Amino acid sequence: MxxxxxxxxxxxxxxxxxxxxxxxxxxxxxxxxxxxxxxxxxxxxxxxxxxxxxxxxxxxxxxxxxxxxxxxxxxxxxxxxxxxxxxxxxxxxxxxxxxxxxxxxxxRLAPDAEPVWSVEAPPVLPPPQECRLMIPRPSPTVTVEILEVIEQRLDPAVLGHLRGAPDGGGEIRGYVGFVDGTDFDPLGLLFAADALPPASLTVGASGWVPTLEYTVYVRALPAPGPLKVRQRARLIQQPGWMVEECDVWDSADRLVAQAIQLASVRFS
Amino acid sequence: MxxxxxxxxxxxxxxxxxxxxxxxxxxxxxxxxxxxxxxxxxxxxxxxxxxxxxxxxxxxxxxxxxxxxxxxxxxxxxxxxxxxxxxxxxxxxxxxxxxxxxxxxxxRLAPDAEPVWSVEAPPVLPPPQECRLMIPRPSPTVTVEILEVIEQRLDPAVLGHLRGAPDGGGEIRGYVGFVDGTDFDPLGLLFAADALPPASLTVGASGWVPTLEYTVYVRALPAPGPLKVRQRARLIQQPGWMVEECDVWDSADRLVAQAIQLASVRFS
CATH class of the missing domain: 2.40.160.210 (Acyl-CoA thioesterase, double hotdog domain)
Structure with missing residues (x-):
């Protein structure tokens, strides 16, 4: 590994x-x-x-x-x-x-860069131990290999779709860390901003959401420790194209990455 | 022209x-x-x-x-x-x-595409005649040539910076149309989503904001008529990099384009 x-x-x-x-x-x-x-x-x-x-x-x-x-x-x-x-x-x-x-x-990002102006606030999350640890083989036909190498703990409040009852909020949020304890660097943020399950699951879409295009802005050097990640569907338009954004905060609650992507969504 | x-x-x-x-x-x-x-x-x-x-x-x-x-x-x-x-x-x-x-x-966008799911709502704007028509030569040293070919009417509530009193909101919004009456097509939307003054003006930045990178998603074919455009600064971080988003609605209040850009900002 x-x-x-x-x-x-x-x-x-x-x-x-x-x-x-x-x-x-x-x-x-x-x-x-x-x-x-x-x-x-x-x-x-x-x-x-x-x-x-x-x-x-x-x-x-x-x-x-x-x-x-x-x-x-x-x-x-x-x-x-x-x-x-x-x-x-x-x-x-x-x-x-x-x-x-x-x-x-x-x-080159400065280690001590501070926001000059911001509208962004980190998501309010339960403590990690009260979040749901996502597993690499949630069903016999699904393998999410990255869940062997990252620890992903999601807010249970937005996981109704796992019980067949999507909450309709268009948002998934939680903690992401590397299993081996590696701290995130800017390249790790490019991965972290595309590591959550698609937010479309919370509005009743089926699982497979291939990304067509992915844009990420890394805004600061992350502090050590797990990240807080929030992924939101902004608009899902017929015949099934979604614009989804993902924001990432470090353990010091600084916004360290902002991402957006165009993906293809199916409703079964 | x-x-x-x-x-x-x-x-x-x-x-x-x-x-x-x-x-x-x-x-x-x-x-x-x-x-x-x-x-x-x-x-x-x-x-x-x-x-x-x-x-x-x-x-x-x-x-x-x-x-x-x-x-x-x-x-x-x-x-x-x-x-x-x-x-x-x-x-x-x-x-x-x-x-x-x-x-x-x-x-290929479908003419009748409808949102499957959305969190977006168009900005609330005064009627066009109560908005401020932007002019191509606002001062002897500034020329905004595009204002000869587009009609840009901005919500006066967010133009405090023109009187030396930036409102601090990080948002500029208004109407955009072509002066010659041409209706917008998807390529026109690529222009419209980068046609407003930078939102950083409302938080006290000086004017010149060169774009490094610009990403646009066209979501629907726009109905005829002027567009509603809202540009928002999301995070301005030292030493002066801004992520700014721009959303565009057509005259039927359908979200037709979503854009984001990384730009360089100066505070004088």
């Missing part, structure tokens, strides 16, 4: 080309998780500019074809190297098939 | 290469507006797949170097052609310099 840092590492192959080993543990139903893939691309993007700007301020990923666990190639292209930010394009390729296209604005 | 459709048109040059003429009217302080540039890229992306999927479901644009009005080249690359969506990468180049990198998920 590879920790998050090992599972996202990339090795240089040639100028602008990197190899990665996609880890089957950082997956859902056998497919590498979208936030995990974004983190692998981010690692290559940062390495491609010699870590001059080590943090992904803005991440966009478009999911083209789902890769399988195993070897993959990442190509990187520097779009612009600037003083305060650099911009890098990336592509994950497996067996000649483009799988994920990612574009990054990279910069 | 070119209308929006003429100002965004592209012509084929070679396989995967297009020419455009960036119009100086669709600009702020002499620089083509970011939403306008996203619409030009979208037009090339859609043309590149023969309009099989004519609507930009998800748009990401990273701004690399600001182009000037005048000729530009757009290169397009099909990432994936699918049944329900296609994905296309684009780049706007001027005089050999890459200016904007854009990635699109294209699909």
């Amino acid at each position: 590879a920790g998050f840092v090992d599972a996202t590492k990339v090795a240089p192959v040639a100028d602008g080309e990197w190899s990665a080993e996609l880890d089957g543990q950082w997956a859902v139903m056998g497919r590498p998780n979208g936030g995990y893939l974004a983190a692998v691309l981010a690692r290559a993007a940062i390495a491609s500019i010699d870590a001059a700007h080590p943090h992904p301020l803005a991440t966009n990923a478009h999911y083209l074809n789902p890769p399988s666990p195993g070897p993959a190639t990442i190509v990187t292209e520097t779009l612009r190297r600037g003083r305060s930010v650099s911009q890098v394009r990336t592509r994950l390729i497996q067996d000649g098939t483009p799988c994920v296209e990612g574009v990054f604005t990279l910069g | 070119a209308g929006f459709v003429d100002a965004t048109k592209v012509a084929p040059v070679a396989d995967g290469e297009w020419s455009a003429e960036l119009d100086g009217q669709w600009a702020v302080m002499g620089r083509p507006n970011g939403g306008y540039l996203a619409a030009v890229l979208a037009r090339a992306a859609i043309a590149s797949i023969d309009a099989a999927h004519p609507h930009p479901l998800a748009t990401n644009a990273h701004y690399l170097n600001p182009p000037s009005p005048g000729p530009a080249t757009i290169v397009t690359e099909t990432l994936r052609r699918g049944r329900s969506v296609s994905q296309v990468r684009t780049r706007l180049i001027q005089d050999g310099t890459p200016c904007v990198e854009g990635v699109f998920t294209l699909g």
